[in-house]
Amino acid sequence: MTASSADGAAGCPAARPDRDGAAPAYVSYARMDTLHELAVPRTESPRELTFILISHVKELLFRVVHTEIDQARKQLRSRRPQDACASMERAVRAQRVLLASWDVMTAMTPDEFLTFRDVLGTASGTQSFMYRALEFSLGNKDPHSVRDCLSHLDRYPVLRAELDAPSLYDEALRYLGGNGLPVPAHVLERDVTRQYEADPGVEEVWLSVYRAPGRHPREHRLAEALTELSYQFSLWRANHLLVVERMLGSKPGTGGTSGLGWLRSINEHRFFPELWAARTRL
Ligand code: HEM
Structure with a gap:
């Protein structure tokens, strides 16, 4: 018993x-x-409670993904690519739950959302420091988001740490370079506090991996693990965009952007750009 x-x-x-x-x-x-x-609605709307709870769930999952990315980065630094891929695969599982949780949000109708939207004031997902830390950890240090974060760096140490640290992709490219693949020196020595920019030399390296996966099995697995992370992130953004269109149409966002138009431009961004570009030439 x-x-x-x-x-x-x-x-x-x-x-x-x-x-x-x-x-x-x-x-x-x-x-x-x-x-x-922590869940304290400001109106009587039961949908507002769900909105807050799902926002909490997503924030916590951003942290799960970030924790795994951080592990993967450390594992690549200590040249343990298989462990790094396992960490990334765990991150992807959390990303799938993130994606699935939109389904709860879209049970709300646009008129129900409007019964409490005003109480949000200027609150917006753009202010999520955990989401931003996650973007930084993957290499998207877009100058506008960095500028928006500058006044919060002391309040949220994870943001400062991520801004200063090499991203997961920086570590992946260092790993490839350490394995004798010709990653350009200027990429390996780049200023990691800046936005990652696609490089033709890196695209050639990934092409060589995809053209001879048998000769580069670990690098090939790494390429696919990174691609899946990036793919899942883009799916989350695309789903968010559709949720916004479904809830708001073309109304501007509470965070001061145009809403849909701005989110569409964000949707164009791809993490690990050469992995996407290499597919065209394969
Ligand atoms: C009814 C549901 C939602 C609507 C209508 C909505 C709307 C918007 C809009 C219009 C923006 C553009 C920025 C602005 O002006 O505010 C935005 C950005 C954002 N939202 Fe949402 N949102 C919703 C739910 C969520 C949830 C649940 C999360 C996750 C906790 C989230 C996370 C984000 C993030 C992270 C951004 C910034 C994206 C970036 O900077 O790349 N949103 N949202």
């Missing part, structure tokens, strides 16, 4: 108090009470 069934708690960890009578271990271990206190 397990401890919980002896207590008559029907196996639910939340129903089993600690011996000292404090919060049940399930609640105190992960601070579930605090977590639930």
Whole structure:
């Protein structure tokens, strides 16, 4: 007989108090009470509560993805490409959940959204420091977003750390260079605090990997793991764009952008651009 069934708690960890009578271990271990206190709607709309909860879920998943990216980056630095690919594959699983969670958001109709949209004020996803840290960790240090983040760097240390650090892609290219592939020196020595720009020499390197996968099995797996990450990120952006069109049409965003038009231009961006370009010439 397990401890919980002896207590008559029907196996639910939340129903089993600690011996000292404090919060049940399930609640105190992960601070579930605090977590639930964080969702505070400002209107009576039940849809607003769901909107806040799904936003929380997405933020937490951004962090899961970022944690795995950070692991993958360290593993590449210590020349453990298989471990790095496993970390990236875990990140991709979290990205799939991120994508699936849009389905809960789109259960809301546009008129329901408008019953509470005003209380958002100027709040916007553009201000998500975890999302921005994730973009930085993958190499998108777009000068406009960097400028927007400058005043927040001390408040959110993860942002400063990511701005200064080599991205996952920088580490991947260093790994390839360390394996004797001709990654141009100016790419390996670039200023990692700047936006990554596509380089024809890097495209040639990826082409050589895809043209002879048998000779470069680890590099080929790395290329596909990076491509899948980038693909999933673009799917998230494209789905967000459609959610915005479904909820708002062409209304401007609360963050001060034109809304759809601005998001469409963001959708054009691809992480690890040479991996996409190489496909045309393969
Ligand atoms: C009804 C649902 C949503 C609508 C209508 C919406 C609308 C918008 C709009 C119009 C923008 C452009 C910036 C602005 O002017 O505000 C934006 C950006 C953004 N939103 Fe949403 N959003 C929704 C849900 C979410 C959720 C749940 C998340 C995740 C927590 C999210 C994350 C983002 C991010 C990260 C950006 C910035 C993208 C970038 O800078 O690349 N959005 N959103």
